[in-house]
Amino acid sequence: MTPTTPASRWAIALLIALAAAPVFSALAGQTFYVFLLSKMMILALAGVSLNWILGYGNMPSFGHAGFLGIGAYSVAIMSMRAAEAQGGWLATAFVQLPIATLAAAIAAIIIGAVSLRTRGVYFIMITLAFGQMLFSLGVALEPLGGDDGMTLPMYSTLGPADLSSGPVLYYVVLGLLVLALAGSHRLMQSPFGAVIRGAKSNETRLEALGVPTYRYRLAAFALAGAVCGLAGALLANQGGYVSPALAAWTHSAELVVIVLLGGAGTLFGPLFGALAVVGLEEILSQLTEHWRIIFGPILILVVLANRGGISGLFRARTNV
Amino acid sequence: MMTLVFEQALNGVQLGVLLFLLAAGLTLVFGIMNFVNLAHGSLYMVGAYFAATFIPWSGSFIVGALLALAATAAVGMALEVLIFRRLYHRDHMDQVLATFGLILFFNELVLMVWGPAGLSIAVPSWLVGQVNIIPGVPYPAYRLAVLVTGLAAAAFLYVLVSRTRTGMRIRAGASDQQMAQALGVDIKLLFTGIVGLGAALAALAGLLAAPLRSVYAGMGEDILVLAFVVVVIGGIGSIRGAFVAALGVGLIDTVGRAFLPRVLDALLSDQIADAVAPALSTTLIYLTMVVVLAIRPRGLFPAPGQ
Amino acid sequence: MSSPALEIIGLHKQFGGVAANDGIDLILETGEIHALIGPNGSGKTTLINQIMGILTPNSGEIHVFGQNVAHRPIHTRSKMGVGRSWQIPSVFPDLTVAENVAFGVRAALGLSAGWWTKALTEDVTDRVDKLLGQAGLRQVMDAPAGDLSHADQRKLDVAIALSSDPILVLLDEPLAGLGADETTHMLTYIRKIRANSTPGPKRTIVLIEHDMDAVFALSDRISVLVEGKIVATGTPQEIGQNPIVQHAYLGEA
Numbered sequence: 001m002t003p004t005t006p007a008s009r010w011a012i013a014l015l016i017a018l019a020a021a022p023v024f025s026a027l028a029g030q031t032f033y034v035f036l037l038s039k040m041m042i043l044a045l046a047g048v049s050l051n052w053i054l055g056y057g058n059m060p061s062f063g064h065a066g067f068l069g070i071g072a073y074s075v076a077i078m079s080m081r082a083a084e085a086q087g088g089w090l091a092t093a094f095v096q097l098p099i100a101t102l103a104a105a106i107a108a109i110i111i112g113a114v115s116l117r118t119r120g121v122y123f124i125m126i127t128l129a130f131g132q133m134l135f136s137l138g139v140a141l142e143p144l145g146g147d148d149g150m151t152l153p154m155y156s157t158l159g160p161a162d163l164s165s166g167p168v169l170y171y172v173v174l175g176l177l178v179l180a181l182a183g184s185h186r187l188m189q190s191p192f193g194a195v196i197r198g199a200k201s202n203e204t205r206l207e208a209l210g211v212p213t214y215r216y217r218l219a220a221f222a223l224a225g226a227v228c229g230l231a232g233a234l235l236a237n238q239g240g241y242v243s244p245a246l247a248a249w250t251h252s253a254e255l256v257v258i259v260l261l262g263g264a265g266t267l268f269g270p271l272f273g274a275l276a277v278v279g280l281e282e283i284l285s286q287l288t289e290h291w292r293i294i295f296g297p298i299l300i301l302v303v304l305a306n307r308g309g310i311s312g313l314f315r316a317r318t319n320v
Numbered sequence: 321m322m323t324l325v326f327e328q329a330l331n332g333v334q335l336g337v338l339l340f341l342l343a344a345g346l347t348l349v350f351g352i353m354n355f356v357n358l359a360h361g362s363l364y365m366v367g368a369y370f371a372a373t374f375i376p377w378s379g380s381f382i383v384g385a386l387l388a389l390a391a392t393a394a395v396g397m398a399l400e401v402l403i404f405r406r407l408y409h410r411d412h413m414d415q416v417l418a419t420f421g422l423i424l425f426f427n428e429l430v431l432m433v434w435g436p437a438g439l440s441i442a443v444p445s446w447l448v449g450q451v452n453i454i455p456g457v458p459y460p461a462y463r464l465a466v467l468v469t470g471l472a473a474a475a476f477l478y479v480l481v482s483r484t485r486t487g488m489r490i491r492a493g494a495s496d497q498q499m500a501q502a503l504g505v506d507i508k509l510l511f512t513g514i515v516g517l518g519a520a521l522a523a524l525a526g527l528l529a530a531p532l533r534s535v536y537a538g539m540g541e542d543i544l545v546l547a548f549v550v551v552v553i554g555g556i557g558s559i560r561g562a563f564v565a566a567l568g569v570g571l572i573d574t575v576g577r578a579f580l581p582r583v584l585d586a587l588l589s590d591q592i593a594d595a596v597a598p599a600l601s602t603t604l605i606y607l608t609m610v611v612v613l614a615i616r617p618r619g620l621f622p623a624p625g626q
Numbered sequence: 627m628s629s630p631a632l633e634i635i636g637l638h639k640q641f642g643g644v645a646a647n648d649g650i651d652l653i654l655e656t657g658e659i660h661a662l663i664g665p666n667g668s669g670k671t672t673l674i675n676q677i678m679g680i681l682t683p684n685s686g687e688i689h690v691f692g693q694n695v696a697h698r699p700i701h702t703r704s705k706m707g708v709g710r711s712w713q714i715p716s717v718f719p720d721l722t723v724a725e726n727v728a729f730g731v732r733a734a735l736g737l738s739a740g741w742w743t744k745a746l747t748e749d750v751t752d753r754v755d756k757l758l759g760q761a762g763l764r765q766v767m768d769a770p771a772g773d774l775s776h777a778d779q780r781k782l783d784v785a786i787a788l789s790s791d792p793i794l795v796l797l798d799e800p801l802a803g804l805g806a807d808e809t810t811h812m813l814t815y816i817r818k819i820r821a822n823s824t825p826g827p828k829r830t831i832v833l834i835e836h837d838m839d840a841v842f843a844l845s846d847r848i849s850v851l852v853e854g855k856i857v858a859t860g861t862p863q864e865i866g867q868n869p870i871v872q873h874a875y876l877g878e879a
């Protein structure tokens with residue numbers, strides 16, 4: 001997608017609006033929206049990473065939230081240590097976020113190395129099982145609150161501030177999201193991205209051209225896990241709280257919903273998807289506490305309509 | 321010690337037959353229609369809720385259970401006609417998305433209809449108490465009844481699929497849809513029937529488990545993943561594989577949770593054992609699945625042509 | 627003496643009850659066009675699937691330029707100079723025509739697929755341009771491959787096979803589904819492939835084809851496959867006169 005399609009124009013307008021949103025919500029005294037939009041953008045970031053493997057590549061991972069869990073728990077562990085030492089280098093975001101990212105990357109390499117031996121439904125199921133394994137590990141981690149999870153003893157610090165501050169977290173997240181989208185564009189136009197996209201439709205042919213696809217797919221899986229770990233680290237700071245539920249398969253399913261609803265394999269799809277999911281939840285839950293009884297059928301209708309998600313709607317409009 | 325091992329093994333088999341009842345429907349629908357149905361766990365839950373309603377209403381465990389099976393089968397068939405059949409030729413992820421929508425819908429629906437508190441089903445009076453399976457080894461009668469019912473259902477399914485005309489049609493549908501059509505099998509009706517059968521089996525699992533666990537919104541999601549693990553280990557589409565894998569997973573999970581801590585205690589220092597045991601015993605079945613798939617990427621009994 | 631381009635010894639491939647390849651022996655000298663003919667289902671595609679590495683033989687050996695490759699992965703065989711086309715055109719439908727041939731070009735240049743460079747750098751586009759020019763696809767190079775006509779997909783399929791600059795080229799029915807003009811174009815194209823304008827050894831070609839006029843016009847030698855066995859090998863003249871062949875295969879033509 002070149003930056004001049006209708007979908008990308010909307011997306012860029014949306015990003016500009018997001019950059020201005022905290023100012024307006026401060027003026028209106030509605031800081032809640034800063035909190036909500038932070039969460040939306042973190043989910044979009046996780047969605048961008050899932051889109052690389054699920055959308056562009058043929059790697060329908062159903063355990064991606066496991067990496068959110070790893071990122072979040074990495075921050076929780078470091079923040080516990082930092083709280084014991086009353087601060088120090090381990091407390092800063094510059095240390096915590098890269099370590100959380102790295103931890104998720106390592107896990108993703110191991111999980112990917114095994115999972116990528118399988119195909120199709122088996123791949124969906126083995127990634128699901130790995131995700132549940134991480135979830136069960138979280139439940140078994142009694143020192144970190146087991147089933148219930150734990151409150152972060154201290155937030156990641158950023159110079160004189162820390163990520164407990166709504167606007168600070170907000171702009172960190174927005175900055176990282178914009179970076180991830182730019183990186184996503186560049187990556188998918190690169191030879192690496194071409195291999196990932198090519199392997200989606202015709203892996204055998206790529207192999208017959210001398211491309212060892214497994215390596216590249218594994219690299220993509222690891223990169224996606226890493227960035228999702230980063231999103232998890234941000235999510236821990238956004239909620240001030242970690243729990244195994246972050247890694248539960250239903251949470252993985254939500255990430256899949258974000259990617260598919262936005263339009264799998266499109267640059268800005270995950271951004272639209274996250275906005276739609278968080279926005280719908282917000283609007284519907286004001287109508288009724290049983291908002292899922294409406295949201296569920298919406299998902300079904302989206303699939304039955306089969307228009308390639310929200311990005312697909314933009315495309316359909318331009319064709320008319 | 322011996323009695324404990326025996327009892328845990330029986331518990332393992334009993335979990336295994338419940339998993340098989342769930343996995344059978346999943347693997348049939350997977351194998352024949354190439355359809356990933358995340359909402360299968362919702363049918364398990366709906367079946368339990370129906371039973372929790374019909375059993376007190378009818379005053380009989382058996383009558384209530386049969387009504388619940390029929391009602392859940394009807395729900396399943398309605399889903400097949402309204403939604404599933406439009407998705408058979410679609411991408412697996414589309415199927416996942418749509419059936420995830422169904423999960424959200426059903427969880428919320430039971431909350432609205434039956435309230436947030438959850439329900440329970442009492443063990444029928446004639447199955448209260450213990451029986452001596454072998455002299456000196458008492459075992460709860462209800463658990464034994466679950467085990468026997470589950471095995472009977474498995475036997476029924478085996479005979480149905482491998483020995484009857486209906487089963488022949490099912491197998492024809494699995495191996496070649498066009499051929500089945502040429503044989504005069506009404507594919508649409510057959511598929512609706514298969515989903516209905518799977519739904520009834522899921523409901524049976526749900527209502528049998530209910531007196532041992534409880535009936536709550538979201539109960540399907542916890543067990544669904546185990547059922548998927550069973551299907552995948554067994555090989556998608558294989559009833560026999562599902563049966564073997566279900567018993568294996570049931571045993572590994574139950575026995576692992578019961579004895580792994582002791583084994584680790586004996587092998588490792590207390591401190592390490594205490595830290596590792598809970599994590600290892602809860603993840604044991606996932607590890608099993610990963611190992612099986614690493615060695616056999618299409619499960620133990622891969623269906624030909626899949 | 628240098629090793630033959632391809633040497634197959636006692637190759638056997640079983641599909642359930644069907645022996646698709648039943649003890650095949652075959653030697654190809656460097657630079658020849660060797661046609662494989664035989665009725666439908668006689669095991670021609672199965673044979674080249676094994677040479678490329680897409681199928682693993684049950685038994686037997688496959689030597690490419692003297693090295694036994696029977697158990698090497700597909701991509702290393704490509705690196706050794708094996709390339710193939712597909713009976714049913716096998717392109718990357720979502721990618722542009724240029725991107726379709728760029729994979730092989732990059733592999734041939736020894737470039738690994740980097741994360742941060744552009745896919746079509748200058749040295750790559752030069753060769754992409756040349757390949758597409760040769761195939762007659764230059765004017766559609768920015769179209770998604772899935773949008774091409776069948777004939778153009780066929781040309782693209784062959785161009786992709788050549789993109790990795792193979793010296794042992796396996797062509798599976800490159801003329802199937804082409805009209806008269808397109809057939810003429812493809813025949814010239816295949817002759818150009820053998821002539822090999824790039825520096826390096828002459829190309830050796832295995833040509834599977836049902837179009838007998840083309841087979842007799844192009845090939846140096848022909849092998850006839852019937853029910854997984856090679857029943858005759860020889861020059862076009864020898865094969866044309868062979869009574870077994872006439873009975874088993876050419877009889878009805």
Ligand SMILES: Nc1ncnc2c1ncn2[C@@H]1O[C@H](COP(=O)(O)OP(=O)(O)OP(=O)(O)O)[C@@H](O)[C@H]1O
Pocket residue numbers: 641644646664665666667668669670671672673713
């Ligand atoms: N993947 C497979 N699985 C099972 N059987 C196969 C497979 N591939 C080929 N066969 C069988 O092996 C035999 C040889 O098939 P193959 O495709 O090699 O024939 P062919 O000579 O290329 O025929 P055609 O001229 O029709 O392309 C056939 O009986 C075919 O049905």
Ligand SMILES: [Mg+2]
Pocket residue numbers: 670671672713
């Ligand atoms: Mg063929």
